[in-house]
Amino acid sequence: MSYQALYRKWRPRTFDDVKGQDHIVTTLKNQIRLNRIGHAYLFCGTRGTGKTSVAKIFAKSVNCLDPKDGNPCGECAMCRAIQDQSSMNVIEIDAASNNGVDNIREIREEVAYSPTEGRYKVYIIDEVHMLSMGAFNALLKTLEEPPEYVIFILATTEVHKIPVTILSRCQRYDFRRISVEDLSERLREVIEKEGMDVEERAVRYIARSADGGMRDALSLLDQCAAFYIGEKLTYDRVLEILGAVDTEIFSRLLRLVAGNDITGCVRLLEEVIGQGRELGQFVTDFTWYMRNLMLAQTTDHPEDILDVSTENLARLSEEAGMIRPEVLMRYIRVFSELSGQMRYSTQKRVLLELAFVKLCRPQMERNYESVLNRLDVIERKLEQGVPAASGAPFRQRGGNEESLPEAEPEPALSPAQAKDVKKVVDGWQEMISELDASAMFMLKDARVSAAGEGQILLAFTKEMNKGYFDQEAHKKAVEQAISQRVGKQVGIVTQILKEGDRRSGLFIDPNKIHLENVEFEDEDDPF
Numbered sequence: 001m002s003y004q005a006l007y008r009k010w011r012p013r014t015f016d017d018v019k020g021q022d023h024i025v026t027t028l029k030n031q032i033r034l035n036r037i038g039h040a041y042l043f044c045g046t047r048g049t050g051k052t053s054v055a056k057i058f059a060k061s062v063n064c065l066d067p068k069d070g071n072p073c074g075e076c077a078m079c080r081a082i083q084d085q086s087s088m089n090v091i092e093i094d095a096a097s098n099n100g101v102d103n104i105r106e107i108r109e110e111v112a113y114s115p116t117e118g119r120y121k122v123y124i125i126d127e128v129h130m131l132s133m134g135a136f137n138a139l140l141k142t143l144e145e146p147p148e149y150v151i152f153i154l155a156t157t158e159v160h161k162i163p164v165t166i167l168s169r170c171q172r173y174d175f176r177r178i179s180v181e182d183l184s185e186r187l188r189e190v191i192e193k194e195g196m197d198v199e200e201r202a203v204r205y206i207a208r209s210a211d212g213g214m215r216d217a218l219s220l221l222d223q224c225a226a227f228y229i230g231e232k233l234t235y236d237r238v239l240e241i242l243g244a245v246d247t248e249i250f251s252r253l254l255r256l257v258a259g260n261d262i263t264g265c266v267r268l269l270e271e272v273i274g275q276g277r278e279l280g281q282f283v284t285d286f287t288w289y290m291r292n293l294m295l296a297q298t299t300d301h302p303e304d305i306l307d308v309s310t311e312n313l314a315r316l317s318e319e320a321g322m323i324r325p326e327v328l329m330r331y332i333r334v335f336s337e338l339s340g341q342m343r344y345s346t347q348k349r350v351l352l353e354l355a356f357v358k359l360c361r362p363q364m365e366r367n368y369e370s371v372l373n374r375l376d377v378i379e380r381k382l383e384q385g386v387p388a389a390s391g392a393p394f395r396q397r398g399g400n401e402e403s404l405p406e407a408e409p410e411p412a413l414s415p416a417q418a419k420d421v422k423k424v425v426d427g428w429q430e431m432i433s434e435l436d437a438s439a440m441f442m443l444k445d446a447r448v449s450a451a452g453e454g455q456i457l458l459a460f461t462k463e464m465n466k467g468y469f470d471q472e473a474h475k476k477a478v479e480q481a482i483s484q485r486v487g488k489q490v491g492i493v494t495q496i497l498k499e500g501d502r503r504s505g506l507f508i509d510p511n512k513i514h515l516e517n518v519e520f521e522d523e524d525d526p527f
């Protein structure tokens with residue numbers, strides 16, 4: 001037997017198999033049970049939401065010799081004939097290729113003959129919005145006085161193109177996009193019946209990528225399974241096949257953007273391209289990531305609307321606290337615009353790099369959100385005691401110089417002693433509380449300990465985070481913040497924490513601080 005695509009093979013056969021359209025299914029089943037069947041139905045909704053499948057089940061049900069609670073039995077002669085498309089009672093027409101008046105006239109002539117077997121002739125007209133005006137008028141005549149034994153089911157993705165005269169004659173049903181939950185459930189059923197081995201995270205990613213369409217969900221699963229026949233389908237493999245990247249990358253990217261690090265962004269992009277990822281998909285996924293972040297930031301119970309794991313939710317909430325909503329909205333706007341431009345561009349990479357520049361350099365844009373973004377940067381600088389601009393505008397040379405103080409060189413603080421260093425380690429969270437969001441974020445990865453000689457050791461698990469503080473400006477910012485707090489000159493040194501290296505120090509957890517054998521070499525310092 002030739003290979004049959006999953007979405008064909010697992011097309012729902014009864015109303016109860018249909019996922020995510022309960023409101024429609026229940027009504028139709030009731031109509032069949034109570035024998036109150038209409039003559040014209042309009043099924044609207046985006047592609048892959050089950051319009052044609054439901055139309056076919058309906059056609060079977062109304063003709064079934066032994067319907068069960070509104071569902072077709074699937075076993076009688078009528079059900080079987082319709083299932084294998086040999087029944088004369090179900091006529092499928094694709095309006096995209098049969099959109100002329102003549103096509104509809106043919107139907108009108110045919111409609112005059114009652115069915116030779118079964119109760120109803122069901123005409124399913126797919127993509128009905130493609131009919132010409134003449135064809136619609138011809139159809140209208142039939143809809144006005146349909147014979148008892150005829151049912152029309154018109155399906156469309158673009159209901160606004162259907163003339164009102166037609167609309168008013170039909171019972172309208174709006175097919176919803178299917179939720180990730182429902183899609184995942186159906187995928188799991190199919191996976192089990194097919195004897196496939198698929199990681200749960202992979203299932204959810206496929207469901208999310210399908211964007212509300214069951215057909216897309218099953219096609220994606222098909223596509224992924226074909227790559228690894230007989231092997232376990234993991235999340236990573238799915239990402240690879242679909243050309244997508246892991247959310248960890250987005251988290252990194254966001255931190256780079258928040259830190260206005262264009263070089264870092266471009267490097268990360270290079271890495272993504274090196275992995276052979278599709279840039280259009282990358283932009284879509286990152287936009288989605290930021291959207292989740294925004295919801296985590298602005299709603300009271302994000303878990304109700306966000307489709308992410310508990311661990312991801314915790315990380316999202318944490319990141320949400322790092323960026324102001326207005327700034328995030330600007331990011332999302334820039335990326336949504338980009339998404340549209342990417343589709344037809346041959347210079348995807350350049351467009352993406354341009355977007356990074358826009359995000360990291362709000363001063364280059366002149367709209368309201370960018371101004372807010374810039375204000376945010378200035379506010380933070382002021383909070384940290386850095387002058388907003390060098391060279392005060394009111395400075396007057398000569399004359400009354402004493403009326404305005406000279407920009408004083410930073411007072412030289414005396415080097416920190418062991419007890420000062422201990423103070424810093426103990427009060428670490430407070431020490432860094434006024435740093436900017438990206439620095440604070442990266443410091444969450446740091447274990448803090450005393451390094452002697454008036455220095456603090458920051459040990460990172462991630463190379464990227466260490467690299468950030470190896471940059472002179474970022475390092476200085478931390479040193480200044482700490483030094484101001486303790487009133488002594490404190491330096492920092494960085495290092496990478498090796499696997500299993502539980503050196504003395506602190507692990508800074510987002511919310512709590514654990515003290516782990518902090519060792520101070522000269523604890524009995526006389527001071």
Ligand SMILES: [Zn+2]
Pocket residue numbers: 063064065066067072073074075076077078079080
């Ligand atoms: Zn039957």
